[in-house]
Amino acid sequence: xxxxxxxxxxxxxxxxxxxxxxxxxxxxxxxxxxxxxxxxxxxxxxxxxxxxxxxxxxxxxxxxxxxxxxxxxxxxxxxxxxxxxxxxxxxxxxxxxxxxxxxxxxxxxxxxxxxxxxxxxxxxxxxxxxxxxxxxxxxxxxxxxxxxxxxxxxxxxxxxxxxxxxxxxxxxxxxxxxxxxxxxxxxxxxxxxxxxxxxxxxxxxxxxxxxxxxxxxxxxxxxxxxxxxxxxxxxxxxxxxxxxxxxxxxxxxxxxxxxxxxxxxxxxxxxxxxxxxxxxxxxxxxxxxxxxxxxxxxxxxxxxxxxxxxxxxxxxxxxxxxxxxxxxxxxxxxxxxxxxxxxxxxxxxxxxxxxxxxxxxxxxxxxxxxxxxxxxxxxxxxxxxxxxxxxxxxxxxxxxxxxxxxxxxxxxxxxxxxxxxxxxxxxxxxxxxxxxxxxxxxxxxxxxxxx
Amino acid sequence: xxxxxxxxxxxxxxxxxxxxxxxxxxxxxxxxxxxxxxxxxxxxxxxxxxxxxxxxxxxxxxxxxxxxxxxxxxxxxxxxxxxxxxxxxxxxxxxxxxxxxxxxxxxxxxxxxxxxxxxxxxxxxxxxxxxxxxxxxxxxxxxxxxxxxxxxxxxxxxxxxxxxxxxxxxxxxxxxxxxxxxxxxxxxxxxxxxxxxxxxxxxxxxxxxxxxxxxxxxxxxxxxxxxxxxxxxxxxxxxxxxxxxxxxxxxxxxxxxxxxxxxxxxxxxxxxxxxxxxxxxxxxxxxxxxxxxxxxxxxxxxxxxxxxxxxxxxxxxxxxxxxxxxxxxxxxxxxxxxxxxxxxxxxxxxxxxxxxxxxxxxxxxxxxxxxxxxxxxxxxxxxxxxxxxxxxxxxxxxxxxxxxxxxxxxxxxxxxxxxxxxxxxxxxxxxxxxxxxxxxxxx
Numbered sequence: 037x038x039x040x041x042x043x044x045x046x047x048x049x050x051x052x053x054x055x056x057x058x059x060x061x062x063x064x065x066x067x068x069x070x071x072x073x074x075x076x077x078x079x080x081x082x083x084x085x086x087x088x089x090x091x092x093x094x095x096x097x098x099x100x101x102x103x104x105x106x107x108x109x110x111x112x113x114x115x116x117x118x119x120x121x122x123x124x125x126x127x128x129x130x131x132x133x134x135x136x137x138x139x140x141x142x143x144x145x146x147x148x149x150x151x152x153x154x155x156x157x158x159x160x161x162x163x164x165x166x167x168x169x170x171x172x173x174x175x176x177x178x179x180x181x182x183x184x185x186x187x188x189x190x191x192x193x194x195x196x197x198x199x200x201x202x203x204x205x206x207x208x209x210x211x212x213x214x215x216x217x218x219x220x221x222x223x224x225x226x227x228x229x230x231x232x233x234x235x236x237x238x239x240x241x242x243x244x245x246x247x248x249x250x251x252x253x254x255x256x257x258x259x260x261x262x263x264x265x266x267x268x269x270x271x272x273x274x275x276x277x278x279x280x281x282x283x284x285x286x287x288x289x290x291x292x293x294x295x296x297x298x299x300x301x302x303x304x305x306x307x308x309x310x311x312x313x314x315x316x317x318x319x320x321x322x323x324x325x326x327x328x329x330x331x332x333x334x335x336x337x338x339x340x341x342x343x344x345x346x347x348x349x350x351x352x353x354x355x356x357x358x359x360x361x362x363x364x365x366x367x368x369x370x371x372x373x374x375x376x377x378x379x380x381x382x383x384x385x386x387x388x389x390x391x392x393x394x395x396x397x398x399x400x401x402x403x404x405x406x407x408x409x410x411x412x413x414x415x416x417x418x419x420x421x422x423x424x425x426x427x428x429x430x431x432x433x434x435x436x437x438x439x440x441x442x443x444x445x446x447x448x449x450x451x452x453x454x455x456x457x458x459x460x461x462x463x464x465x466x467x468x469x470x471x472x473x474x475x476x477x478x479x480x481x482x483x484x485x486x487x
Numbered sequence: 488x489x490x491x492x493x494x495x496x497x498x499x500x501x502x503x504x505x506x507x508x509x510x511x512x513x514x515x516x517x518x519x520x521x522x523x524x525x526x527x528x529x530x531x532x533x534x535x536x537x538x539x540x541x542x543x544x545x546x547x548x549x550x551x552x553x554x555x556x557x558x559x560x561x562x563x564x565x566x567x568x569x570x571x572x573x574x575x576x577x578x579x580x581x582x583x584x585x586x587x588x589x590x591x592x593x594x595x596x597x598x599x600x601x602x603x604x605x606x607x608x609x610x611x612x613x614x615x616x617x618x619x620x621x622x623x624x625x626x627x628x629x630x631x632x633x634x635x636x637x638x639x640x641x642x643x644x645x646x647x648x649x650x651x652x653x654x655x656x657x658x659x660x661x662x663x664x665x666x667x668x669x670x671x672x673x674x675x676x677x678x679x680x681x682x683x684x685x686x687x688x689x690x691x692x693x694x695x696x697x698x699x700x701x702x703x704x705x706x707x708x709x710x711x712x713x714x715x716x717x718x719x720x721x722x723x724x725x726x727x728x729x730x731x732x733x734x735x736x737x738x739x740x741x742x743x744x745x746x747x748x749x750x751x752x753x754x755x756x757x758x759x760x761x762x763x764x765x766x767x768x769x770x771x772x773x774x775x776x777x778x779x780x781x782x783x784x785x786x787x788x789x790x791x792x793x794x795x796x797x798x799x800x801x802x803x804x805x806x807x808x809x810x811x812x813x814x815x816x817x818x819x820x821x822x823x824x825x826x827x828x829x830x831x832x833x834x835x836x837x838x839x840x841x842x843x844x845x846x847x848x849x850x851x852x853x854x855x856x857x858x859x860x861x862x863x864x865x866x867x868x869x870x871x872x873x874x875x876x877x878x879x880x881x882x883x884x885x886x887x888x889x890x891x892x893x894x895x896x897x898x899x900x901x902x903x904x905x906x907x908x909x910x911x912x913x914x915x916x917x918x919x920x921x922x923x924x925x926x927x928x929x930x
Contacts, residue, residue: 080556086558187763340786
């Protein structure tokens with residue numbers, strides 16, 4: 037982001053500073069302070085679930101909250117809409133959207149999914165889609181999205197096709213091949229595929245999906261519309277919505293973009309035949325376009341949507357801005373993942389180039405993660421006994437496949453570690469030692485108590 | 488309304504009754520609301536409510552708990568905290584079962600939940616095209632849009648019931664509603680849903696909902712939804728006594744919660760399992776209350792401070808009942824002071840006013856449209872530092888003489904002082920004296 041160089045002659049030309057301003061980058065100590073509200077007792081390596089928010093942004097948010105409380109009518113009539121428009125404009129530039137109309141701000145990806153899927157529900161109700169028309173989703177789609185598909189597609193008479201992607205995975209080509217296969221079999225049954233929902237970064241197991249290629253395949257195979265669920269994407273991978281080419285694209289700003297809970301953008305590509313999407317919470321602005329509808333859904337606290345300018349300022353205190361943060365997060369999480377894999381004698385679930393700021397590391401098979409419940413018990417135990425916060429994934433072995441193994445058996449459990457600017461090496465050493473300790477004590481998931 | 492006072496024998500979560508706190512002083516009240524813009528005469532509590540400093544602080548504590556360790560908060564704290572709020576509401580509104588009480592963002596969201604369910608009924612042919620929904624003409628704008636989005640679009644017919652305003656008594660309302668109900672059912676039309684305000688927003692009047700609900704039942708209306716957005720903390724609510732199928736009210740308007748939180752009461756029935764929050768998440772199918780308690784990562788803190796709010800209201804003499812009583816008396820007193828000063832009239836008799844009152848504005852101000860009302864409101868805000876919503880009451884065919892076409896909806900909440908209303912009185916007097924008309928604002 038260009039900034040006016042105060043040493044310029046005031047000639048109105050924007051002088052881009054060429055020298056790296058080392059002294060003005062945020063320091064380690066300042067970062068610690070920004071996240072000093074995080075529990076110091078916890079090795080916090082689950083940024084993926086709920087994100088994180090620096091103290092400066094919390095303070096900025098509080099400022100907005102108080103402005104509303106101070107004189108809500110004035111805020112409502114004179115400030116709110118222009119501030120939301122400002123946020124939307126900043127996001128549009130971040131994601132390379134053409135028009136600000138294409139950018140709506142909503143609470144979270146879950147809400148965005150409801151918006152897109154409710155539209156599908158209406159299409160069935162109003163006869164534009166026919167009973168048996170299909171929606172394609174990934175097998176590892178986020179659980180909330182799966183439920184939303186059940187609520188709006190299955191309930192309306194739509195057919196749901198699930199595409200299984202391989203995990204562990206070793207290349208994009210594997211993903212592409214499986215997706216092509218899954219889509220082909222959908223079409224082989226003569227189903228009209230009305231919508232494909234593709235994750236940009238799957239949640240569990242966590243892998244960067246070659247979304248652009250998959251969108252292209254969808255277009256080639258005549259899928260009517262494509263919705264990319266990129267909940268984790270912004271702030272962790274490069275996001276260019278035009279390049280990806282989907283009809284709908286959502287990402288949460290509170291996960292990797294330092295916003296407070298919660299705020300997300302839903303991008304809806306403008307075309308001559310853009311569908312009519314509505315926010316399900318209908319208020320005064322109904323019919324004025326999704327972005328305007330979403331900017332007023334009744335009295336509530338919109339403050340998390342207003343701090344985006346302050347967040348951009350925060351990000352630019354880091355060398356390289358958001359690109360720098362992304363790169364360093366990625367490099368660090370890969371380094372930590374490799375350290376853990378080596379310590380435990382296991383492997384990463386995907387190659388480094390398919391990891392965002394998170395990585396899946398195989399857990400020693402001796403821990404005996406044999407079901408989702410085991411994974412949850414282990415996660416709880418790590419939190420309660422070791423003060424380590426990390427989500428655990430149980431990978432169902434696919435028919436006929438052995439999957440990954442270590443010296444002792446099949447690796448069916450994976451830890452999804454994350455790296456964000458507040459993390460330190462110590463966090464991962466604690467995880468490493470916790471698992472080593474469990475192995476040393478001969479602990480298996482079966483032995484752990486259910487909460 | 489069921490009271491939280493231990494002597495009523497209501498279930499109290501504490502084992503020992505707390506000693507009654509010292510009553511809050513005027514100075515403490517000022518302190519609690521010191522974040523309000525001190526230059527404004529704030530007489531519009533109805534639109535956005537208010538939140539005392541103690542509660543803002545409580546909310547911040549909950550927010551920080553989440554930010555500090557969100558996983559722990561999510562797995563161990565959030566659900567029990569929402570459950571606490573639901574139990575308090577259950578007691579406050581006299582609901583039979585806890586399952587009947589869900590917490591949502593606001594009445595707008597509650598409306599979407601109830602109305603989306605109607606859409607499904609049309610879609611699955613339980614209801615037929617042309618089946619009707621009945622709403623008040625004075626229904627809140629957002630609710631009307633929701634009815635359009637979910638009912639009209641699904642093939643339903645919408646009947647708007649015109650109620651008189653100004654109004655002289657509840658029986659005027661009952662009479663008009665009865666008429667509209669009969670007309671609505673003419674030609675064998677089936678009325679599937681009635682949406683009735685407990686306190687209409689604009690113009691603001693208490694509706695005799697109990698009678699109207701009974702009438703609806705007598706006339707075979709399938710479902711009745713009471714939009715009580717303004718009600719809780721303003722008037723008594725006894726959902727069993729009212730007898731509706733659905734009832735919603737905002738906690739941030741008159742019950743001191745931060746923006747925003749509301750409850751949606753859904754009477755136990757077979758239909759209950761078909762009600763869903765439109766934002767579908769992990770809890771889909773586990774009941775509306777469970778679904779509403781997790782609709783993705785967001786800030787739920789406004790829903791968690793009701794225990795602290797109940798402590799806050801207990802600092803006032805008579806608790807929430809005392810607050811309601813005094814607000815009502817004060818707003819009527821101020822309203823009568825204003826109509827006397829301006830030589831106008833109240834839009835409704837005191838018994839149909841809660842903590843809000845519709846005060847006629849001098850005819851010479853020339854309020855001739857909704858636009859005029861909005862511009863006058865802006866003018867009062869900017870030039871006189873008075874925040875008060877203005878209602879345009881269109882002349883009805885056949886009316887003769889000088890008709891009041893503009894009403895101010897004044898409110899009284901614990902932070903108001905008599906000077907707020909004097910300032911409004913003097914502002915209007917000045918406008919009249921200066922020969923002001925709304926036409927001047929469009930130049």
